[in-house]
Amino acid sequence: MKIFTAHQIYEADKSTIKKEQIKSDELMERAATQLFEWIHSRLRGTQVNIQLFCGIGNNGGDGMVLARKLQEHGYSIKVYVVNYSDKRSKDFLLNLERLKENKVWPDFINKESDLPQISPNDIVVDAIFGIGLNRAPDAWVGNLIQHINGSRAFVLSVDVPSGLPVDRNPWNKEYVIQSSYVLSFQLPKLVFFLPETGVYVNQWEIVDIGLNPDFIAKTDADFELIGRPEVLPMYRPRLKFSHKGTYGHSVIIGGSYGKIGAVQLATNACLSVGSGLVTAFVPKCGYDSLQTAVPEVMVLTGSREKGISEIEIPFEPTVVGIGVGIGLDGDTVSAFGNFLKKVNSPMVIDADGLNILSQNPEMLTDVPGLSVLTPHPKELQRLIGNWTSDFDKLEKAKAFASKYNIVLVIKGAHTITIYKGKGYVNTTGNPGMATAGSGDVLTGMIAGLMAQGYPSVEAAIFGVYLHGLAGDLGVSSKGYEALKASSLIENIGSAYSELFRQPEMEQKDNTQ
Ligand SMILES: NC(=O)C1=CN([C@@H]2O[C@H](COP(=O)(O)OP(=O)(O)OC[C@H]3O[C@@H](n4cnc5c(N)ncnc54)[C@H](OP(=O)(O)O)[C@@H]3O)[C@@H](O)[C@H]2O)[C@@H](O)CC1
Numbered sequence: 001m002k003i004f005t006a007h008q009i010y011e012a013d014k015s016t017i018k019k020e021q022i023k024s025d026e027l028m029e030r031a032a033t034q035l036f037e038w039i040h041s042r043l044r045g046t047q048v049n050i051q052l053f054c055g056i057g058n059n060g061g062d063g064m065v066l067a068r069k070l071q072e073h074g075y076s077i078k079v080y081v082v083n084y085s086d087k088r089s090k091d092f093l094l095n096l097e098r099l100k101e102n103k104v105w106p107d108f109i110n111k112e113s114d115l116p117q118i119s120p121n122d123i124v125v126d127a128i129f130g131i132g133l134n135r136a137p138d139a140w141v142g143n144l145i146q147h148i149n150g151s152r153a154f155v156l157s158v159d160v161p162s163g164l165p166v167d168r169n170p171w172n173k174e175y176v177i178q179s180s181y182v183l184s185f186q187l188p189k190l191v192f193f194l195p196e197t198g199v200y201v202n203q204w205e206i207v208d209i210g211l212n213p214d215f216i217a218k219t220d221a222d223f224e225l226i227g228r229p230e231v232l233p234m235y236r237p238r239l240k241f242s243h244k245g246t247y248g249h250s251v252i253i254g255g256s257y258g259k260i261g262a263v264q265l266a267t268n269a270c271l272s273v274g275s276g277l278v279t280a281f282v283p284k285c286g287y288d289s290l291q292t293a294v295p296e297v298m299v300l301t302g303s304r305e306k307g308i309s310e311i312e313i314p315f316e317p318t319v320v321g322i323g324v325g326i327g328l329d330g331d332t333v334s335a336f337g338n339f340l341k342k343v344n345s346p347m348v349i350d351a352d353g354l355n356i357l358s359q360n361p362e363m364l365t366d367v368p369g370l371s372v373l374t375p376h377p378k379e380l381q382r383l384i385g386n387w388t389s390d391f392d393k394l395e396k397a398k399a400f401a402s403k404y405n406i407v408l409v410i411k412g413a414h415t416i417t418i419y420k421g422k423g424y425v426n427t428t429g430n431p432g433m434a435t436a437g438s439g440d441v442l443t444g445m446i447a448g449l450m451a452q453g454y455p456s457v458e459a460a461i462f463g464v465y466l467h468g469l470a471g472d473l474g475v476s477s478k479g480y481e482a483l484k485a486s487s488l489i490e491n492i493g494s495a496y497s498e499l500f501r502q503p504e505m506e507q508k509d510n511t512q
Pocket residue numbers: 009010012013027028031055056057058059060061062084085087089128129130131132133134135136137138158159160185186209211
């Protein structure tokens with residue numbers, strides 16, 4: 001699903017109004033009716049106090065329409081207009097009048113007003129600011145926002161949490177609604193998925209308001225949200241008359257004394273995702289344990305006992321995964337640099353492989369084109385330098401990936417794969433995966449997919465999705481805390497099956 005900027009959403013809005021020859025208030029009515037139906041289908045008339053806080057723009061206009069519909073269906077409502085500007089939108093004013101015609105008179109909250117009482121049992125509808133926010137809210141509006149956040153009431157935000165701009169970080173982090181649930185119109189917003197701004201959104205859901213599908217289809221987006229519909233077409237079925245050679249020969253290079261497990265996890269994941277053959281290249285100390293732990297994997301060793309000091313692969317691998325557990329010993333760094341000069345296969349580079357590149361940036365030009373680099377945030381910072389915000393980070397990451405013609409997988413709660421100026425935002429995975437070795441598993445999975453012929457960028461997007469899905473399945477039986485990296489590998493098969501499960505059994509859950 002595409003992720004649009006605020007500007008693109010306004011354009012989609014305009015094109016819909018033009019194409020359908022409707023008035024803007026009809027689109028507002030349609031949008032807010034969807035909000036009402038969402039609430040009504042859950043509350044079914046339950047008498048709970050609903051407090052609606054509405055701004056004076058179109059987000060507030062949505063709130064006005066919603067208030068009218070709730071009142072018409074007998075709900076107990078209290079409506080406030082957060083009167084932060086004299087520049088009220090036309091459709092807000094129209095719907096304020098319609099509400100008054102229904103004999104509902106909102107309270108106007110100004111700078112001088114007392115803050116209203118909100119009980120923890122109330123439902124708050126947050127329609128103060130939408131995507132039109134373009135500066136910090138005034139202090140008194142900020143105080144109201146903090147008051148709502150402190151109320152412990154369930155807060156349902158219309159379109160976006162008020163105070164959260166969609167294309168940048170907030171001006172004031174205290175002046176943002178902490179949403180229990182966001183009903184966002186038509187398309188997801190990038191801020192929901194970034195570490196600094198995603199914290200304001202507990203759960204979110206898209207409300208389809210029928211914006212012009214042709215416009216959405218033909219407009220390029222810088223970011224795309226990756227769910228099952230996006231990954232399914234990437235899947236490459238296995239062929240009846242295939243053999244192990246059809247699915248590539250992966251080589252995983254890494255390990256050092258005390259860190260052979262990383263190679264064990266990566267090779268095992270590589271096999272489990274479907275690589276035809278897998279060879280590990282490790283120091284001698286890794287030989288026995290690897291041969292025992294993963295008998296399907298072939299093992300080559302270097303000349304040293306505890307670390308890698310030269311890399312010789314006596315065949316042309318389909319793909320090379322390098323870096324897990326490899327360490328930063330001087331001889332290892334030289335071996336890594338020399339290997340980069342002679343390797344032709346695309347690579348997956350992780351962990352200390354990335355740290356070697358950060359410390360020796362001249363090596364970056366030797367990284368084969370279309371290789372995949374998989375940094376966690378700290379490794380990314382070493383690679384691209386500091387950033388001032390998540391938005392700045394993404395710009396720098398895009399420039400870095402383009403400069404070296406590589407795929408950059410920025411790992412996190414919502415891993416973002418960067419390639420050719422575009423970002424692909426993953427939706428699977430959970431905090432149970434914040435555990436030692438889960439990145440090693442991902443390295444093996446992406447390598448194993450590339451071995452089978454997935455183009456690098458698809459291997460990264462598909463691999464990240466499948467890895468997260470394996471984590472989600474693992475959590476359902478083990479819980480968050482007990483999930484280990486090896487449990488992810490055990491669930492790769494089920495994750496593949498889950499991809500093809502019938503949609504009617506699907507449970508929509510966007511818990512962050
Ligand atoms: N396109 C769609 O899909 C549909 C969208 N719809 C809805 O419209 C919403 C967007 O509405 P909107 O453009 O009127 O902006 P909104 O967020 O209500 O803000 C109002 C105005 O406040 C101002 N302002 C900004 N920051 C400020 C600040 N800190 N302190 C004080 N004032 C500030 C600024 O005006 P300015 O003062 O800059 O001229 C701004 O214009 C969208 O989120 C969705 O809910 C649906 O109805 C139908 C389909």
